[in-house]
Amino acid sequence: MTEPNRNLMGRLDAGTVLVAEGxxxxxxxxxxxxxxxxxxxAVLKYPDVVQGLHREFVRAGTDVVVACTYYAHRSKLQSIGIENALEEMNVKAIELAVEAARETGALVAGNICNTWEYDPSDMQASEARVRRIFGEQVQWAKAGGADFIIAETFTHFGEALLSLEEIKATDMPAVVTFSPVAPVTCDGFSLAEACKRLEDNGCDVVGLNCGRGPATMLPLLREIRQSVTGHVAALPVPYRTHDRQPCFFDLRGxxxxxxxxxxLDPFLLSRFEMADFAVAARDMGINYIGICCGAGPHHVRAMAEALGRLVPASEYSPDIGLHPIFGDQQVQRQNFVECLYGPVPEVREK
Structure with missing residues (x-):
């Protein structure tokens, strides 16, 4: 039986789950x-860096440590000639995630994603390849101690459904999300309809991740929230997308x-803007809230605090009142101004 503190659905039923990705x-x-x-x-070459990032996100407030297995699948590794590292990379990634999570009681998520192998024009062959990719990664994650599986950044409903079937074959909770590059999937479903179909097929959490920033993801999330009865996932990228450039692929300088x-640095959102997103999503009735590509621990901490939490990293949250120039020390601020611009003339009333 799953321990209470490792039960994703129990945590979601009790409140908000915050998830750091990226x-x-x-x-x-x-x-x-x-x-x-x-x-x-980096999982194999720099495991200390990966482990350090896990711990930074945990200190910042994430409830979930996501194993770093995004694109650690057979097709991707074949494309760069390191398929022989496939199992080792997946097993090591889960090991690192479990170690960081168990230090604090965070959940561990296995992670699978779009394969670039799904081909509706050659469905039988591509389905077999995709199922193999998903199946082996899910099995390694489960064997390594994952509490649930995230399957993400899908643009085809059909591929998302295959991921769900492979996860459910292991009796693990499934979080399946689409990347909203466009308002419809490549196989013609609105994102709300695609999420509803996943839910009808037993998916525990459905929603969106990556692709869009808060401004252009929130309207789509509202439609999904209205179309499904269960839990919804919302993980935008922290970039300033807008109506003319709705996806971070579109952003131009x-x-x-x-x-x-x-x-993408000029388009990066501040911690405060991501905190505003977390509150907006929560107020919409969404309680699996996170952040995707571009995330930094400072974003996660601000989101956690906006949701009413005090996290380990809150010890070092900003206190600008203590700054010698921009804080409450008027004399020091005046000295700084005079150093730059010379003495400030006294203003006398006439």
């Missing part, structure tokens, strides 16, 4: 993962160059 982007920023293939080789994937 490992792939953050590890790339730290120089231990290559943009382009985005395969999490003033020079017209595409920001994705390694020039």
């Amino acid at each position: 490992y792939i982007f953050e590890l790339e920023r730290r120089g231990v993962l290559k943009a382009g293939p985005f395969v999490p080789e 003033e020079d017209g160059k595409n920001g994705f994937p390694v020039a």
Whole structure:
């Protein structure tokens, strides 16, 4: 029997579950993962960095440690010639996640994702390949101690359904999310309808992750919340998407160059904007709330605090009142201004 503190559905029934994702982007920023293939080789080459990031997110308030197995699947590893590391990478990733989670009582999630192998024009062959990819990753995650499985960033309902079937074959809870690059899936379902169909097929949590920032994801989440009866997942990217550029793939700088994937810095949302999203999602009736590619621990901490939590990292939350220039020390602030601009003339009333 699952221990109470390792029961995802029990936690969701009791309140909000906060989920920090975005490992792939953050590890790339730290120089231990290559943009382009985005395969999490750091799990094997720099396990201390991966473990450190797990612990940073836990201190910031995540309720879930997600094993770093996004794109650690057979097709991706074949494409860069390291398929022989497939099982080792998955087993090690779960081991790192379990170690970090068990220190604090956080949940552990196995992680599978879109395969780039799903092909409706060759359904029989592609389904067999996709099922194998999902099946082996789910089995490694379960054997390693995962509490539930996240299957994410799907653009085809059909592939999402295959992931659900492979997860449910192991009797594990399933969180399945679509990447809302467009308002409809590639096989023609609205995102609300696709989520409803997953729920009808036994999915425990349905929703959206990645692709869109809060401003352009929230309207779609509202439709999903209205169409399903169970738990909804909401994990946007922390980037300033808008109606003309609704997805972070679309974001372009003033020079017209595409920001994705390694020039998105000018579009990054502040911690306060992500905190506002967490509250908006909660008030909408969503209680599986998180953040995807681009996430930093400071975002997670602000989201946790906005949801009314005091987390370990709250010990170091900002207190600008103590800043020597922008805080409450008027004399020091005036001295700083005079250092830059010279003496401030006294204003006399006429």
